[in-house]
Amino acid sequence: MTEYKIALVGFGGVNRGLAQLIATSNDSWQATLGFSLKIVGVTDLFLGSLVDRNGLDAAALAALPAEKGAFAQLPGGTAEAFNETVIKQSGADIIAEATFTNPVDGEPAATFCRWALESGIHVVTTNKGPIALHGAELKALAQRHNVAFEYEGAVMSGTPVIRLAKQALAGAQIQGFEGILNGTSNYVLTRMKDGLSFADAVAQAQQLGYAEADPTADVEGYDVRLKVVILANELLDARLSVSDVTCSGISGISASDIVKAQATGQCWKLIGAASKAADGAVSASVEARLLPLEHPLAGISGAINAVSFDTGLLGAVTVSGPGAGRIETAYALLSDIIALHTTHRQ
Numbered sequence: 001m002t003e004y005k006i007a008l009v010g011f012g013g014v015n016r017g018l019a020q021l022i023a024t025s026n027d028s029w030q031a032t033l034g035f036s037l038k039i040v041g042v043t044d045l046f047l048g049s050l051v052d053r054n055g056l057d058a059a060a061l062a063a064l065p066a067e068k069g070a071f072a073q074l075p076g077g078t079a080e081a082f083n084e085t086v087i088k089q090s091g092a093d094i095i096a097e098a099t100f101t102n103p104v105d106g107e108p109a110a111t112f113c114r115w116a117l118e119s120g121i122h123v124v125t126t127n128k129g130p131i132a133l134h135g136a137e138l139k140a141l142a143q144r145h146n147v148a149f150e151y152e153g154a155v156m157s158g159t160p161v162i163r164l165a166k167q168a169l170a171g172a173q174i175q176g177f178e179g180i181l182n183g184t185s186n187y188v189l190t191r192m193k194d195g196l197s198f199a200d201a202v203a204q205a206q207q208l209g210y211a212e213a214d215p216t217a218d219v220e221g222y223d224v225r226l227k228v229v230i231l232a233n234e235l236l237d238a239r240l241s242v243s244d245v246t247c248s249g250i251s252g253i254s255a256s257d258i259v260k261a262q263a264t265g266q267c268w269k270l271i272g273a274a275s276k277a278a279d280g281a282v283s284a285s286v287e288a289r290l291l292p293l294e295h296p297l298a299g300i301s302g303a304i305n306a307v308s309f310d311t312g313l314l315g316a317v318t319v320s321g322p323g324a325g326r327i328e329t330a331y332a333l334l335s336d337i338i339a340l341h342t343t344h345r346q
């Protein structure tokens with residue numbers, strides 16, 4: 001039976017969710033998945049860091065109060081985030097990277113991934129920045145060092161859309177996609193329909209763990225833009241940069257716009273889309289669109305996301321599921337570990 005040593009980089013909602021899953025389910029994973037996980041290190045800008053090669057108590061970590069420097073309360077812990085030490089010297093086989101997404105340059109998360117991959121350590125991440133902005137470089141680095149670089153949670157959280165499209169739809173000739181790819185903005189639009197103000201709906205999405213550290217990324221479309229770049233480059237063989245994708249968000253949509261849409265049998269949705277022309281050129285956009293209520297994406301509410309792939313052989317194939325959430329996204333990290341266990345088992 002395999003036991004992977006894992007270090008958690010960033011200990012906010014997602015990696016805390018992973019610690020919770022490990023605390024409750026590790027024993028059953030031995031039987032059902034063929035491996036278990038031992039947390040050997042954890043580091044967070046706000047909480048500090050901690051290494052124990054014999055294994056940390058996942059339940060105690062998950063229950064730790066989110067107070068500045070909290071890891072210093074635990075034996076061997078410190079209030080400082082020694083990221084490089086935890087990544088390179090905790091003895092980890094796998095790094096779970098879940099720090100803030102930086103939509104401008106993907107740093108410092110991209111550097112954390114580089115440190116791990118160059119050290120021969122697998123990386124699983126939910127962070128969109130390193131993949132959208134440095135994906136080709138990091139994938140090549142992983143390949144050179146014969147380790148995995150997996151990022152299923154970067155698009156649609158725990159809903160396995162990247163692997164599904166790359167593997168199960170590999171022969172279906174994907175020509176484009178359109179989708180609701182941000183949980184926060186879809187939650188906000190849904191709650192505004194219920195009468196909540198824009199600001200209160202954003203605050204609720206933050207409380208529920210859906211929003212980015214700076215929710216501007218959610219409501220102005222920047223988060224969806226990263227996801228569109230990731231999907232287009234993965235599935236349409238595009239070489240898009242963020243600046244290739246036109247982008248606007250939902251902050252200009254007022255309560256009265258929502259009421260007017262309802263009165264005319266329509267609804268507002270933030271749609272990320274890309275399509276490939278006959279000459280291979282890929283165009284992509286992020287924008288709020290008015291959809292008729294019978295549109296397949298019109299009924300997608302709350303933090304649920306959905307993407308509809310336009311395929312040559314099957315027509316439209318639509319997948320929906322959680323687009324955000326702590327445990328939902330922690331599941332994506334587990335699914336990445338399941339994938340690397342299949343591809344890189346010694």
Ligand SMILES: NC(=O)c1ccc[n+]([C@@H]2O[C@H](COP(=O)([O-])OP(=O)(O)OC[C@H]3O[C@@H](n4cnc5c(N)ncnc54)[C@H](O)[C@@H]3O)[C@@H](O)[C@H]2O)c1
Nearest residue numbers: 010012013014044045046098099100101126127324325329
């Ligand atoms: N929450 C979701 O629903 C969701 C879904 C998919 C993807 N993601 C992505 O996953 C990542 C984590 O999300 P989250 O909800 O846990 O965020 P979060 O804000 O709750 O936690 C991020 C943690 O990273 C820490 N951190 C930030 N910069 C750091 C640094 N330089 N070094 C060490 N620690 C650092 C912060 O202190 C914070 O505790 C983000 O990139 C987010 O975009 C989140």
Ligand SMILES: N[C@@H](CCO)C(=O)O
Nearest residue numbers: 182183184210211212
């Ligand atoms: N803030 C993002 C998290 C998932 O990437 C969202 O709301 O969709």
